[in-house]
Amino acid sequence: MKSKKDEIGSLAVTFREHDHAKCASLLLDAARDLCAERGLRLTPVREKVLKLLLKSHAPLGAYDILAELSTSGFRAQPPVAYRALDFLVENGLAHRIEKINAFVACSQPHAKHSPIFMICNDCEQVAETSIKSQGSSLDRTARAIGFDIRHTVVEVEGLCAACRERAPL
Amino acid sequence: MKSKKDEIGSLAVTFREHDHAKCASLLLDAARDLCAERGLRLTPVREKVLKLLLKSHAPLGAYDILAELSTSGFRAQPPVAYRALDFLVENGLAHRIEKINAFVACSQPHAKHSPIFMICNDCEQVAETSIKSQGSSLDRTARAIGFDIRHTVVEVEGLCAACRERAPL
DNA sequence: GAAGTTAATGTTATATTATAACATTGTTGT
DNA sequence: ACAACAATGTTATAATATAACATTAACTTC
Ligand SMILES: [Zn+2]
Ligand SMILES: [Zn+2]
Ligand SMILES: [Zn+2]
Ligand SMILES: [Zn+2]
Numbered sequence: 001m002k003s004k005k006d007e008i009g010s011l012a013v014t015f016r017e018h019d020h021a022k023c024a025s026l027l028l029d030a031a032r033d034l035c036a037e038r039g040l041r042l043t044p045v046r047e048k049v050l051k052l053l054l055k056s057h058a059p060l061g062a063y064d065i066l067a068e069l070s071t072s073g074f075r076a077q078p079p080v081a082y083r084a085l086d087f088l089v090e091n092g093l094a095h096r097i098e099k100i101n102a103f104v105a106c107s108q109p110h111a112k113h114s115p116i117f118m119i120c121n122d123c124e125q126v127a128e129t130s131i132k133s134q135g136s137s138l139d140r141t142a143r144a145i146g147f148d149i150r151h152t153v154v155e156v157e158g159l160c161a162a163c164r165e166r167a168p169l
Numbered sequence: 170m171k172s173k174k175d176e177i178g179s180l181a182v183t184f185r186e187h188d189h190a191k192c193a194s195l196l197l198d199a200a201r202d203l204c205a206e207r208g209l210r211l212t213p214v215r216e217k218v219l220k221l222l223l224k225s226h227a228p229l230g231a232y233d234i235l236a237e238l239s240t241s242g243f244r245a246q247p248p249v250a251y252r253a254l255d256f257l258v259e260n261g262l263a264h265r266i267e268k269i270n271a272f273v274a275c276s277q278p279h280a281k282h283s284p285i286f287m288i289c290n291d292c293e294q295v296a297e298t299s300i301k302s303q304g305s306s307l308d309r310t311a312r313a314i315g316f317d318i319r320h321t322v323v324e325v326e327g328l329c330a331a332c333r334e335r336a337p338l
Numbered sequence: 339g340a341a342g343t344t345a346a347t348g349t350t351a352t353a354t355t356a357t358a359a360c361a362t363t364g365t366t367g368t
Numbered sequence: 369a370c371a372a373c374a375a376t377g378t379t380a381t382a383a384t385a386t387a388a389c390a391t392t393a394a395c396t397t398c
Binding site: 015016098099116118120121127129131132136137138141142144145146147148149150151152153154155156157158159160161164 | 185267268289290296306315316323327328329
């Protein structure tokens, strides 16, 4: 049984001081492992896009990525970015954040999960946590009306603790 | 204390047989009342857009609305639609559904609420229900990490009961 | 390893969604 | 009537995303 502290630590490292270089490199390794296991090809563009997303916990728009790709010797037509992002999203290595039309690296790529995002409107970082869908209020309501859930979007906007301290209110 | 049946009836009428003409007219009246109470101006374009949204429980894109406006003698430049939609959304008469870049009339315009949408991928109708934010898992996680929630997006995609019956699996 | 097959990338063009900026008109309060 | 503000009209463009088709690379299977 995990302690509450563990839970917070593992789920919302984004808004806490942490060794992000390590954070990013562990996730990159995890992605490589996952692709190897599943016979997926983490091609140069795909890996590059993942690395760009892993640079920070702030999401990037498709055109931000495109711009960075073009300064790194990759082709820079929109489909290049969207295809790589599609691959990453379809395979659980990244998520799309609907509210802001942007993408983040997944912070728990192996586990099958329904992510929840907390988007700080000030520092623009995004923390990923997870829904426990079994028995949730959402799940119960859906069952009650016979709705079969295929995909869930949960995104909250607000201010992270650090930003609230910096600029109270 | 409401019964479970009441709760379902009031919250997810979308996917059930119902007198939608009545449904729409009650909501239009509610909107007029609400604007009168708050000193808001439900101008012709704004009312027309609300009526368009109230035609069904299927959401409309801004450009769908624009097209309908132009066939009704209104000006049809994008800002016309977006401004009316902004007004309706800001004042709680409509909601934007992020996942599909579209808008629906709010089904409970008086109550302050955090809506949840259930989007049927087959019939494309959307049911609105509500989060009980107090004490929810989301709320607890946010508190635990000191995140101050300003706005919540909860949208689920899947199949409604009727569509599942029509086309099993 | 040559030929066939599928997956991935390259490239051009265009579709879709949304906003900036500024001019004009209408409404409200004095 | 006048000022002040709210709403609408209008032009232009920004930002996001996909369609379609050509080319190249990778993986089979013989
Ligand atoms: Zn990190
Ligand atoms: Zn922050
Ligand atoms: Zn109805
Ligand atoms: Zn349906």
